[in-house]
Amino acid sequence: MYPVRFDGSFAGWREAARHQLQRGLAPHQLSWEDGRQEADLFGQLDTIEPPAANERSVRVPRALLDQLERAARFRCNGRWALLYRILWRVAQGDHAAMMAGDVDGSELHMRLKAVRREAHHLHAFLRFKPRDATAGGPELVAWHEPAHDILASASGHFAERLGRQTWMIATPDDGVYWDGENLHHINPCPPEWKQLAQGTDDRNEAMWLAYYGSTFNPARLNRSVLETNMPVRFWRNLPEGPMIPRLMSQARAGAQADGQAQAVAVRPGKRIQAEAEQVLPVRPPA
Structure with a gap:
Protein backbone atom coordinates (compact mmCIF):
# COMPACT_ATOMS: atom_id res chain seq x y z
CA MET A 1 0.00 0.00 0.00
CA ALA A 119 -24.83 22.96 9.65
CA HIS A 120 -28.42 23.31 10.90
CA HIS A 121 -27.16 22.81 14.46
CA LEU A 122 -24.68 25.65 13.98
CA HIS A 123 -27.46 27.98 12.85
CA ALA A 124 -29.87 26.90 15.60
CA PHE A 125 -27.67 26.51 18.68
CA LEU A 126 -24.93 29.10 18.33
CA ARG A 127 -25.27 32.02 20.77
CA PHE A 128 -23.42 35.26 20.10
CA LYS A 129 -22.27 37.37 23.05
CA PRO A 130 -22.05 41.16 22.59
CA ARG A 131 -18.79 43.00 23.32
CA ASP A 132 -17.94 46.62 23.96
CA ALA A 133 -17.44 48.14 20.50
CA THR A 134 -14.80 50.52 21.87
CA ALA A 135 -12.60 47.59 22.92
CA GLY A 136 -11.71 46.81 19.30
CA GLY A 137 -12.16 43.53 17.49
CA PRO A 138 -15.50 41.84 16.78
CA GLU A 139 -18.73 43.22 18.22
CA LEU A 140 -20.11 39.69 18.73
CA VAL A 141 -18.30 36.48 19.67
CA ALA A 142 -19.44 32.87 19.99
CA TRP A 143 -18.02 29.46 20.92
CA HIS A 144 -19.27 26.32 19.17
CA GLU A 145 -18.23 22.67 19.09
CA PRO A 146 -19.37 21.11 15.80
CA ALA A 147 -19.02 17.40 15.17
CA HIS A 148 -17.92 17.95 11.55
CA ASP A 149 -15.95 20.51 9.53
CA ILE A 150 -18.90 22.76 8.65
CA LEU A 151 -17.80 26.13 10.05
CA ALA A 152 -16.27 27.60 6.89
CA SER A 153 -19.18 26.58 4.65
CA ALA A 154 -22.09 27.23 7.03
CA SER A 155 -21.07 30.45 8.79
CA GLY A 156 -21.99 32.64 5.81
CA HIS A 157 -25.53 32.27 7.14
CA PHE A 158 -24.72 34.83 9.83
CA ALA A 159 -23.10 37.29 7.43
CA GLU A 160 -26.38 37.47 5.52
CA ARG A 161 -28.36 38.21 8.68
CA LEU A 162 -26.06 40.46 10.70
CA GLY A 163 -25.08 42.79 7.88
CA ARG A 164 -22.03 44.95 8.59
CA GLN A 165 -21.92 44.05 12.28
CA THR A 166 -18.59 42.35 12.99
CA TRP A 167 -18.49 38.93 14.64
CA MET A 168 -16.28 35.93 15.32
CA ILE A 169 -16.93 32.22 15.89
CA ALA A 170 -14.28 30.03 17.50
CA THR A 171 -14.26 26.23 17.69
CA PRO A 172 -11.72 23.71 19.04
CA ASP A 173 -10.39 23.30 15.49
CA ASP A 174 -10.94 26.43 13.38
CA GLY A 175 -12.46 29.89 13.49
CA VAL A 176 -14.13 32.53 11.31
CA TYR A 177 -14.16 36.30 11.53
CA TRP A 178 -16.55 38.61 9.68
CA ASP A 179 -15.12 42.14 9.38
CA GLY A 180 -18.33 43.62 7.97
CA GLU A 181 -17.41 42.91 4.35
CA ASN A 182 -15.37 39.70 4.13
CA LEU A 183 -15.36 36.36 5.91
CA HIS A 184 -11.97 35.11 7.09
CA HIS A 185 -11.47 31.44 7.94
CA ILE A 186 -8.43 30.31 9.94
CA ASN A 187 -7.44 26.71 10.68
CA PRO A 188 -6.25 26.03 13.33
CA CYS A 189 -8.18 28.52 15.45
CA PRO A 190 -5.84 31.06 17.13
CA PRO A 191 -5.63 30.61 20.93
CA GLU A 192 -6.58 34.27 21.49
CA TRP A 193 -9.82 33.71 19.52
CA LYS A 194 -10.70 30.74 21.72
CA GLN A 195 -9.98 32.72 24.87
CA LEU A 196 -12.08 35.67 23.68
CA ALA A 197 -15.04 33.49 22.68
CA GLN A 198 -15.06 31.48 25.90
CA GLY A 199 -14.15 34.31 28.26
CA THR A 200 -16.68 36.96 27.22
CA ASP A 201 -19.66 37.42 29.54
CA ASP A 202 -23.11 37.99 28.04
CA ARG A 203 -24.69 41.06 29.62
CA ASN A 204 -28.10 40.01 28.25
CA GLU A 205 -27.98 36.48 29.63
CA ALA A 206 -30.16 37.10 32.69
CA MET A 207 -32.93 38.56 30.53
CA TRP A 208 -32.76 35.64 28.12
CA LEU A 209 -32.86 33.07 30.94
CA ALA A 210 -35.91 34.76 32.48
CA TYR A 211 -37.68 34.66 29.11
CA TYR A 212 -36.71 31.04 28.42
CA GLY A 213 -37.77 29.84 31.85
CA SER A 214 -41.13 31.63 31.78
CA THR A 215 -42.07 30.37 28.32
CA PHE A 216 -41.12 26.72 28.96
CA ASN A 217 -44.29 24.61 28.77
CA PRO A 218 -43.90 21.47 30.92
CA ALA A 219 -47.19 20.04 29.68
CA ARG A 220 -45.71 19.64 26.21
CA LEU A 221 -42.40 18.15 27.30
CA ASN A 222 -41.26 15.12 25.31
CA ARG A 223 -37.74 14.27 26.38
CA SER A 224 -36.83 12.08 23.40
CA VAL A 225 -38.01 14.70 20.91
CA LEU A 226 -36.20 17.45 22.82
CA GLU A 227 -32.90 15.56 22.86
CA THR A 228 -33.27 14.66 19.18
CA ASN A 229 -33.85 18.26 18.10
CA MET A 230 -31.44 19.77 20.64
CA PRO A 231 -28.68 17.20 21.24
CA VAL A 232 -27.37 17.07 24.80
CA ARG A 233 -23.80 17.77 23.63
CA PHE A 234 -24.79 21.38 22.86
CA TRP A 235 -26.36 22.11 26.26
CA ARG A 236 -23.13 23.01 28.05
CA ASN A 237 -22.44 25.84 25.60
CA LEU A 238 -25.96 27.29 25.71
CA PRO A 239 -26.94 29.83 28.39
CA GLU A 240 -30.17 27.93 28.96
CA GLY A 241 -28.41 24.55 28.97
CA PRO A 242 -28.06 24.23 32.77
CA MET A 243 -31.76 25.12 33.17
CA ILE A 244 -33.08 22.33 30.96
CA PRO A 245 -32.50 19.37 33.35
CA ARG A 246 -34.14 21.34 36.20
CA LEU A 247 -37.15 22.26 34.07
CA MET A 248 -37.49 18.65 32.94
CA SER A 249 -37.30 17.46 36.54
CA GLN A 250 -40.02 19.89 37.59
CA ALA A 251 -42.20 18.68 34.73
CA ARG A 252 -41.84 15.05 35.84
CA ALA A 253 -42.59 16.07 39.42
CA GLY A 254 -46.04 17.37 38.52
CA ALA A 255 -45.55 20.72 36.85
CA GLN A 256 -47.03 19.29 33.67
CA ALA A 257 -50.49 19.67 35.20
CA ASP A 258 -50.16 23.46 35.08
CA GLY A 259 -49.15 23.66 31.46
CA GLN A 260 -46.81 26.52 32.30
CA ALA A 261 -43.54 27.25 34.04
CA GLN A 262 -43.53 27.10 37.84
CA ALA A 263 -42.56 30.77 38.17
CA VAL A 264 -45.63 31.70 36.13
CA ALA A 265 -47.98 29.23 37.84
CA VAL A 266 -47.43 30.74 41.31
CA ARG A 267 -48.44 34.21 40.20
CA PRO A 268 -51.98 35.42 41.11
CA GLY A 269 -54.75 34.94 38.59
CA LYS A 270 -57.29 32.42 37.40
CA ARG A 271 -55.91 28.92 36.88
CA ILE A 272 -56.82 27.24 33.62
CA GLN A 273 -56.96 23.47 33.76
CA ALA A 274 -54.85 21.44 31.38
CA GLU A 275 -56.80 19.43 28.81
CA ALA A 276 -56.10 16.19 30.69
CA GLU A 277 -57.88 17.59 33.77
CA GLN A 278 -60.96 18.92 32.02
CA VAL A 279 -64.08 16.83 32.56
CA LEU A 280 -66.10 16.29 29.43
CA PRO A 281 -69.91 16.03 29.71
CA VAL A 282 -71.37 12.57 29.18
CA ARG A 283 -73.96 12.37 26.41
CA PRO A 284 -77.09 10.37 27.13
CA PRO A 285 -77.53 7.37 24.88
CA ALA A 286 -79.55 8.09 21.72
Whole structure:
Protein backbone atom coordinates (compact mmCIF):
# COMPACT_ATOMS: atom_id res chain seq x y z
CA MET A 1 0.00 0.00 0.00
CA TYR A 2 1.37 3.40 -1.01
CA PRO A 3 0.86 6.52 1.16
CA VAL A 4 -0.62 9.62 -0.42
CA ARG A 5 0.15 12.71 1.63
CA PHE A 6 -1.64 16.06 1.27
CA ASP A 7 -2.50 19.11 3.37
CA GLY A 8 -5.84 17.83 4.72
CA SER A 9 -8.00 20.15 2.60
CA PHE A 10 -10.46 19.03 -0.05
CA ALA A 11 -8.55 20.99 -2.69
CA GLY A 12 -5.36 19.17 -1.70
CA TRP A 13 -7.11 15.79 -1.75
CA ARG A 14 -8.71 16.51 -5.12
CA GLU A 15 -5.36 17.29 -6.72
CA ALA A 16 -3.77 14.19 -5.21
CA ALA A 17 -6.74 12.03 -6.23
CA ARG A 18 -6.61 13.33 -9.80
CA HIS A 19 -2.94 12.39 -10.00
CA GLN A 20 -3.61 8.87 -8.69
CA LEU A 21 -6.50 8.38 -11.11
CA GLN A 22 -4.35 9.45 -14.03
CA ARG A 23 -1.76 6.91 -12.97
CA GLY A 24 -4.44 4.23 -12.81
CA LEU A 25 -3.94 3.35 -9.13
CA ALA A 26 -6.88 1.50 -7.55
CA PRO A 27 -8.26 2.35 -4.07
CA HIS A 28 -6.78 -0.76 -2.42
CA GLN A 29 -3.29 0.35 -3.48
CA LEU A 30 -3.39 3.66 -1.60
CA SER A 31 -3.26 4.90 1.99
CA TRP A 32 -4.47 8.49 2.49
CA GLU A 33 -2.58 10.60 5.03
CA ASP A 34 -3.69 14.19 5.53
CA GLY A 35 -1.70 16.83 7.36
CA ARG A 36 -3.86 16.56 10.50
CA GLN A 37 -3.02 12.94 11.35
CA GLU A 38 0.09 11.01 12.17
CA ALA A 39 1.63 8.99 9.38
CA ASP A 40 0.94 5.27 9.25
CA LEU A 41 4.10 3.49 10.44
CA PHE A 42 3.47 0.60 8.08
CA GLY A 43 2.76 2.98 5.21
CA GLN A 44 6.30 4.24 5.55
CA LEU A 45 7.54 0.96 4.11
CA ASP A 46 6.44 1.96 0.60
CA THR A 47 7.52 5.55 0.05
CA ILE A 48 8.06 5.35 -3.71
CA GLU A 49 5.02 5.34 -5.96
CA PRO A 50 4.60 2.16 -8.00
CA PRO A 51 5.20 2.20 -11.73
CA ALA A 52 2.07 3.15 -13.61
CA ALA A 53 0.87 3.38 -17.14
CA ASN A 54 1.01 6.65 -19.06
CA GLU A 55 -1.19 9.27 -17.43
CA ARG A 56 -4.62 9.48 -19.00
CA SER A 57 -7.38 12.04 -18.99
CA VAL A 58 -10.11 11.49 -16.41
CA ARG A 59 -13.59 13.04 -16.56
CA VAL A 60 -16.29 12.74 -13.88
CA PRO A 61 -19.66 14.50 -13.40
CA ARG A 62 -19.56 17.89 -11.75
CA ALA A 63 -22.35 16.75 -9.43
CA LEU A 64 -20.03 14.04 -8.07
CA LEU A 65 -17.33 16.57 -7.18
CA ASP A 66 -19.92 18.69 -5.38
CA GLN A 67 -21.05 15.66 -3.37
CA LEU A 68 -17.49 14.65 -2.51
CA GLU A 69 -16.62 18.20 -1.42
CA ARG A 70 -19.56 18.25 1.00
CA ALA A 71 -18.95 14.71 2.23
CA ALA A 72 -15.30 15.59 2.94
CA ARG A 73 -16.55 17.73 5.86
CA PHE A 74 -17.64 14.56 7.68
CA ARG A 75 -15.10 13.67 10.37
CA CYS A 76 -14.22 9.99 10.64
CA ASN A 77 -11.35 7.61 10.14
CA GLY A 78 -10.92 6.81 6.48
CA ARG A 79 -12.98 9.75 5.22
CA TRP A 80 -10.67 10.20 2.20
CA ALA A 81 -10.51 6.50 1.31
CA LEU A 82 -14.28 6.33 0.71
CA LEU A 83 -14.19 9.46 -1.43
CA TYR A 84 -11.44 8.04 -3.62
CA ARG A 85 -13.19 4.68 -3.91
CA ILE A 86 -16.34 6.38 -5.19
CA LEU A 87 -14.33 8.63 -7.49
CA TRP A 88 -12.46 5.62 -8.86
CA ARG A 89 -15.64 3.66 -9.53
CA VAL A 90 -17.38 6.54 -11.31
CA ALA A 91 -14.25 7.21 -13.38
CA GLN A 92 -14.39 3.53 -14.43
CA GLY A 93 -18.00 4.00 -15.57
CA ASP A 94 -19.74 2.63 -12.46
CA HIS A 95 -22.11 5.53 -11.71
CA ALA A 96 -24.04 3.40 -9.20
CA ALA A 97 -21.40 4.47 -6.65
CA MET A 98 -23.21 7.84 -6.44
CA MET A 99 -26.58 6.27 -5.63
CA ALA A 100 -28.04 5.78 -2.16
CA GLY A 101 -28.87 2.14 -2.97
CA ASP A 102 -25.20 1.27 -3.44
CA VAL A 103 -22.97 0.19 -0.53
CA ASP A 104 -20.52 3.06 -1.03
CA GLY A 105 -23.25 5.43 -2.17
CA SER A 106 -25.27 4.71 0.97
CA GLU A 107 -22.33 5.70 3.15
CA LEU A 108 -21.80 8.81 1.02
CA HIS A 109 -25.40 9.96 1.42
CA MET A 110 -25.32 9.22 5.16
CA ARG A 111 -22.34 11.54 5.48
CA LEU A 112 -24.02 14.22 3.37
CA LYS A 113 -27.08 14.09 5.62
CA ALA A 114 -24.97 14.32 8.78
CA VAL A 115 -23.11 17.35 7.41
CA ARG A 116 -26.37 19.11 6.52
CA ARG A 117 -27.74 18.43 9.99
CA GLU A 118 -24.59 19.73 11.66
CA ALA A 119 -24.83 22.96 9.65
CA HIS A 120 -28.42 23.31 10.90
CA HIS A 121 -27.16 22.81 14.46
CA LEU A 122 -24.68 25.65 13.98
CA HIS A 123 -27.46 27.98 12.85
CA ALA A 124 -29.87 26.90 15.60
CA PHE A 125 -27.67 26.51 18.68
CA LEU A 126 -24.93 29.10 18.33
CA ARG A 127 -25.27 32.02 20.77
CA PHE A 128 -23.42 35.26 20.10
CA LYS A 129 -22.27 37.37 23.05
CA PRO A 130 -22.05 41.16 22.59
CA ARG A 131 -18.79 43.00 23.32
CA ASP A 132 -17.94 46.62 23.96
CA ALA A 133 -17.44 48.14 20.50
CA THR A 134 -14.80 50.52 21.87
CA ALA A 135 -12.60 47.59 22.92
CA GLY A 136 -11.71 46.81 19.30
CA GLY A 137 -12.16 43.53 17.49
CA PRO A 138 -15.50 41.84 16.78
CA GLU A 139 -18.73 43.22 18.22
CA LEU A 140 -20.11 39.69 18.73
CA VAL A 141 -18.30 36.48 19.67
CA ALA A 142 -19.44 32.87 19.99
CA TRP A 143 -18.02 29.46 20.92
CA HIS A 144 -19.27 26.32 19.17
CA GLU A 145 -18.23 22.67 19.09
CA PRO A 146 -19.37 21.11 15.80
CA ALA A 147 -19.02 17.40 15.17
CA HIS A 148 -17.92 17.95 11.55
CA ASP A 149 -15.95 20.51 9.53
CA ILE A 150 -18.90 22.76 8.65
CA LEU A 151 -17.80 26.13 10.05
CA ALA A 152 -16.27 27.60 6.89
CA SER A 153 -19.18 26.58 4.65
CA ALA A 154 -22.09 27.23 7.03
CA SER A 155 -21.07 30.45 8.79
CA GLY A 156 -21.99 32.64 5.81
CA HIS A 157 -25.53 32.27 7.14
CA PHE A 158 -24.72 34.83 9.83
CA ALA A 159 -23.10 37.29 7.43
CA GLU A 160 -26.38 37.47 5.52
CA ARG A 161 -28.36 38.21 8.68
CA LEU A 162 -26.06 40.46 10.70
CA GLY A 163 -25.08 42.79 7.88
CA ARG A 164 -22.03 44.95 8.59
CA GLN A 165 -21.92 44.05 12.28
CA THR A 166 -18.59 42.35 12.99
CA TRP A 167 -18.49 38.93 14.64
CA MET A 168 -16.28 35.93 15.32
CA ILE A 169 -16.93 32.22 15.89
CA ALA A 170 -14.28 30.03 17.50
CA THR A 171 -14.26 26.23 17.69
CA PRO A 172 -11.72 23.71 19.04
CA ASP A 173 -10.39 23.30 15.49
CA ASP A 174 -10.94 26.43 13.38
CA GLY A 175 -12.46 29.89 13.49
CA VAL A 176 -14.13 32.53 11.31
CA TYR A 177 -14.16 36.30 11.53
CA TRP A 178 -16.55 38.61 9.68
CA ASP A 179 -15.12 42.14 9.38
CA GLY A 180 -18.33 43.62 7.97
CA GLU A 181 -17.41 42.91 4.35
CA ASN A 182 -15.37 39.70 4.13
CA LEU A 183 -15.36 36.36 5.91
CA HIS A 184 -11.97 35.11 7.09
CA HIS A 185 -11.47 31.44 7.94
CA ILE A 186 -8.43 30.31 9.94
CA ASN A 187 -7.44 26.71 10.68
CA PRO A 188 -6.25 26.03 13.33
CA CYS A 189 -8.18 28.52 15.45
CA PRO A 190 -5.84 31.06 17.13
CA PRO A 191 -5.63 30.61 20.93
CA GLU A 192 -6.58 34.27 21.49
CA TRP A 193 -9.82 33.71 19.52
CA LYS A 194 -10.70 30.74 21.72
CA GLN A 195 -9.98 32.72 24.87
CA LEU A 196 -12.08 35.67 23.68
CA ALA A 197 -15.04 33.49 22.68
CA GLN A 198 -15.06 31.48 25.90
CA GLY A 199 -14.15 34.31 28.26
CA THR A 200 -16.68 36.96 27.22
CA ASP A 201 -19.66 37.42 29.54
CA ASP A 202 -23.11 37.99 28.04
CA ARG A 203 -24.69 41.06 29.62
CA ASN A 204 -28.10 40.01 28.25
CA GLU A 205 -27.98 36.48 29.63
CA ALA A 206 -30.16 37.10 32.69
CA MET A 207 -32.93 38.56 30.53
CA TRP A 208 -32.76 35.64 28.12
CA LEU A 209 -32.86 33.07 30.94
CA ALA A 210 -35.91 34.76 32.48
CA TYR A 211 -37.68 34.66 29.11
CA TYR A 212 -36.71 31.04 28.42
CA GLY A 213 -37.77 29.84 31.85
CA SER A 214 -41.13 31.63 31.78
CA THR A 215 -42.07 30.37 28.32
CA PHE A 216 -41.12 26.72 28.96
CA ASN A 217 -44.29 24.61 28.77
CA PRO A 218 -43.90 21.47 30.92
CA ALA A 219 -47.19 20.04 29.68
CA ARG A 220 -45.71 19.64 26.21
CA LEU A 221 -42.40 18.15 27.30
CA ASN A 222 -41.26 15.12 25.31
CA ARG A 223 -37.74 14.27 26.38
CA SER A 224 -36.83 12.08 23.40
CA VAL A 225 -38.01 14.70 20.91
CA LEU A 226 -36.20 17.45 22.82
CA GLU A 227 -32.90 15.56 22.86
CA THR A 228 -33.27 14.66 19.18
CA ASN A 229 -33.85 18.26 18.10
CA MET A 230 -31.44 19.77 20.64
CA PRO A 231 -28.68 17.20 21.24
CA VAL A 232 -27.37 17.07 24.80
CA ARG A 233 -23.80 17.77 23.63
CA PHE A 234 -24.79 21.38 22.86
CA TRP A 235 -26.36 22.11 26.26
CA ARG A 236 -23.13 23.01 28.05
CA ASN A 237 -22.44 25.84 25.60
CA LEU A 238 -25.96 27.29 25.71
CA PRO A 239 -26.94 29.83 28.39
CA GLU A 240 -30.17 27.93 28.96
CA GLY A 241 -28.41 24.55 28.97
CA PRO A 242 -28.06 24.23 32.77
CA MET A 243 -31.76 25.12 33.17
CA ILE A 244 -33.08 22.33 30.96
CA PRO A 245 -32.50 19.37 33.35
CA ARG A 246 -34.14 21.34 36.20
CA LEU A 247 -37.15 22.26 34.07
CA MET A 248 -37.49 18.65 32.94
CA SER A 249 -37.30 17.46 36.54
CA GLN A 250 -40.02 19.89 37.59
CA ALA A 251 -42.20 18.68 34.73
CA ARG A 252 -41.84 15.05 35.84
CA ALA A 253 -42.59 16.07 39.42
CA GLY A 254 -46.04 17.37 38.52
CA ALA A 255 -45.55 20.72 36.85
CA GLN A 256 -47.03 19.29 33.67
CA ALA A 257 -50.49 19.67 35.20
CA ASP A 258 -50.16 23.46 35.08
CA GLY A 259 -49.15 23.66 31.46
CA GLN A 260 -46.81 26.52 32.30
CA ALA A 261 -43.54 27.25 34.04
CA GLN A 262 -43.53 27.10 37.84
CA ALA A 263 -42.56 30.77 38.17
CA VAL A 264 -45.63 31.70 36.13
CA ALA A 265 -47.98 29.23 37.84
CA VAL A 266 -47.43 30.74 41.31
CA ARG A 267 -48.44 34.21 40.20
CA PRO A 268 -51.98 35.42 41.11
CA GLY A 269 -54.75 34.94 38.59
CA LYS A 270 -57.29 32.42 37.40
CA ARG A 271 -55.91 28.92 36.88
CA ILE A 272 -56.82 27.24 33.62
CA GLN A 273 -56.96 23.47 33.76
CA ALA A 274 -54.85 21.44 31.38
CA GLU A 275 -56.80 19.43 28.81
CA ALA A 276 -56.10 16.19 30.69
CA GLU A 277 -57.88 17.59 33.77
CA GLN A 278 -60.96 18.92 32.02
CA VAL A 279 -64.08 16.83 32.56
CA LEU A 280 -66.10 16.29 29.43
CA PRO A 281 -69.91 16.03 29.71
CA VAL A 282 -71.37 12.57 29.18
CA ARG A 283 -73.96 12.37 26.41
CA PRO A 284 -77.09 10.37 27.13
CA PRO A 285 -77.53 7.37 24.88
CA ALA A 286 -79.55 8.09 21.72
